[in-house]
Amino acid sequence: MKWWRDAVIYQVYPRSFADSDGDGIGDLPGIISRLDHLADLGVDAVWLSPFYPSPQADAGYDVADYRDVDPIFGRLDDADKLITEAHARRIRVIVDLVPNHTSSRHVWFQAALAAAPGSPERDRYVFRDGRGPSGDEPPNSWQSVFGGGAWTRVPDGQWYLHLFDVAQPDLNWDNPEVRAEFEDILRFWLDRGVDGFRVDVAHGLVKQADLADWHLPMVPLTGEGTEGGARPPMWDQDGVHEIYRRWRKILDSYPGDRILVAEAWVQPAERLAAYVRPDEMHQAFNFEYLEASWTAAAQRSVITRSLAASAAVGAPTTWVLSNHDVLRHASRLGLPVGEVRPNGIGAGDPQPDAALGLRRARAATLLMLGLPGSAYLYQGEELGLPEHTTLPDEVRQDPTFFRTGGSSVGRDGCRVPIPWSGSAPSFGFGPTDKTWLPQPAVFGELALDRQQGVPGSTYEMYVAALRLRRAHELGDGALTWVAGADEVVAFHNGTVLVLTNFGSAPAPLPEGAEVLLSSEPLAGREVPTDVTVWAKLA
The missing domain is CATH 3.90.400.10 (Oligo-1,6-glucosidase; Domain 2)
Known part of the structure; x- marks a missing residue:
């Protein structure tokens, strides 16, 4: 089987992962120094958010040069070394490609x-x-x-x-020169050994030819809205698929199963599945799943739809709960169920229930990792990191905050540098106490060194989950629903039962089921509220 069909892929946001030189910004040498963490965790690949030369108007998603490394992150030699060192640990490397727009400094x-x-x-x-x-x-x-x-x-x-910031002018993908340039960029990085590309705003490259007016909200990025029966003229136009068919041929000409991953905020699931037809991309993030409400009915519904749509085109479903653009799920799931996900949380906003959010996040993670297909993890979620919900306005950097006059605080809260050591300066992020965004005090309690070897810690739960997922081939499995209570989601994946209790009363485990892993301690043979269990069937 192709590696990417059941892979667990870990997103590194370079400026917030590990700082090697003490300037408060993470860098490529810092990532190299922490590759053993990824190997110990048990992931199959790493996806790196942009590290290219950029004025950093949008944290590197405004690219000025697609064939080099920004000095704040290191040098091109560091990128080559990172690829080599990751491969030595049997970790594949996926890099971000930003083709919808360039920097205004390009x-x-x-x-x-x-x-x-x-x-x-x-x-x-x-x-x-x-x-x-x-x-x-x-x-x-x-x-x-x-x-x-x-x-x-x-x-x-x-x-x-510029569908995004004023410093991010949209490219014209009807221009053959634009298409040729990006095909050459693909080859540049493929020749350096990368294993694939996560394609930013994959649904936005082609615009409706007449640039027709659109009066509905632009957020979220989705193709599901209608105005006069049409999809939004800037999203999910059919012309994008010709581009990706050409790219697929380029990747297929290289050895080693190189992949394309679509960041496509597209609904319904059938429209998203078009991006992963056999001659196009390999994976597409399932954002409908990320956005699904924490109820049994909503979870069953989105899982069923997603698996059916992907199966219709012979593709795996690609599950995701957090990334650099959304509230971390340890905080998102601490908000009232059914509430529309905010674009960031500020100090003056209603605060999530931290304990409830982490409890549900752990349950959601085991539910996700028990599903067949591929899964993405966002750096720090293996530590149970919450959103930084009390960042001072004066430190914010997300252009969303400034372009909305502060009415949307934006994504800085999920991008805070992650903690490695509870007692070190910057919690071990770097050799000094500098961090490009301030860290909350709770990060010290959640640092890696405070969780390693601690039974029941979120880190140890992730390690166990990835080990069991591989041992029982859950990513390559098939889902069979278990009929039962309305407030329980339960399915068989091979010989493993995955059960999540969304109800207020405990849910019993079947007779003879051997518990493999639980997101929280069990009450005898009963699964408490907001808990997921993996059990081996007799």
Whole structure:
């Protein structure tokens, strides 16, 4: 079987993983120094968020050069060493690719600004004349995902599109030069030994040709909304699939099962499955699962739909609970059930129930890892890290915070540098007490060295779960639902029973079932509320 069909892949956010030089920003040498942690945890691959040269207007997702390493993270030699050292530990390496937009500092965009309207340089991006008698109105009604308008006017009067920050101009994927450039970028990193690419905003590259007005919210990034019966003109256009079919051919020409992973905020599941047809991408994050409410009915429904849609195209389902763009699930699940997920939590907002959130997060993790398919983990979730929900406004860096005037605090809270040692400066993140975002005091209690070897700790639960998942081949298994109480989600995956109790009363285990792992201590043969159990069937 192909490795990626049942892989557990760990996301590293480089600036927040490990700092080797004491400047308060994580770097590639720091990641190399912590690769043994990933090997001990038992993951199959690591996905690295962008480390390319960038002005850092959006934490590196504004790329100025796709073929180098930003000095804050190290050098190109460090990237090569990281790939080599990871491979020596049987860990594959996936890098982030950001093809929807470049940095406004990219040489192409600088050339576009210096060139005239209608020039080849401008055609690499989405430039348009404005509306109104003087062209002083934006070309359409689109809004930025980060807040505010999606168009900015340049001195000669034209406007350029940026679905995200003003420093992230959208590329024109109808331009053959853009397509050729990214195919060359793929080959550059494949030649250096990377095992695949996580494709940022994979559903956004192609826009509807007429750039029709759209008056519904731009957030979340989804293709499920309708206006006049149409999908949003900037998301999930059918033309993206031709691009990925070409990319798939390039990856297939290299040895070693290199993969493409879609960040596609697309619903329903059938639309998402189109991205993982046999000649396109290999995986697509299941964000509908991430967003599902913590109820038995919602969980059963999304799991059933997801598995059916993926099976229809012969692909695995790719499960995820946290990443660098959403509230950490240890905090998200501590909010009232059914509440719409906020884009960050500030000190003045209603605070999650920390103990309840962690309890549910542990249960959700075992539920997810018990499902067939592939799974992604976000750095620090193996420690049970919560969102930093009391960051001072003056330290925030997410452009969402500034573009919305603070009404959306943004994603900084899930990006705080992670703790390795409870008693060290910066909790072991680096050799000094500097951190690019401040860490909450609770991180000291949750540091790796406070959990290793401690029975029942979140870290030890993750280690055990990944070991058992591999031993029982759960990722390569098949799900059979167990009929029962409405408030219990239970299924067989091979010879393993996975049971999560969402109800208020304890749920009994079947006679003869041998408990393999539980997210919390059991009450005899009964599973308490908000607990998941893996049990071996007789």
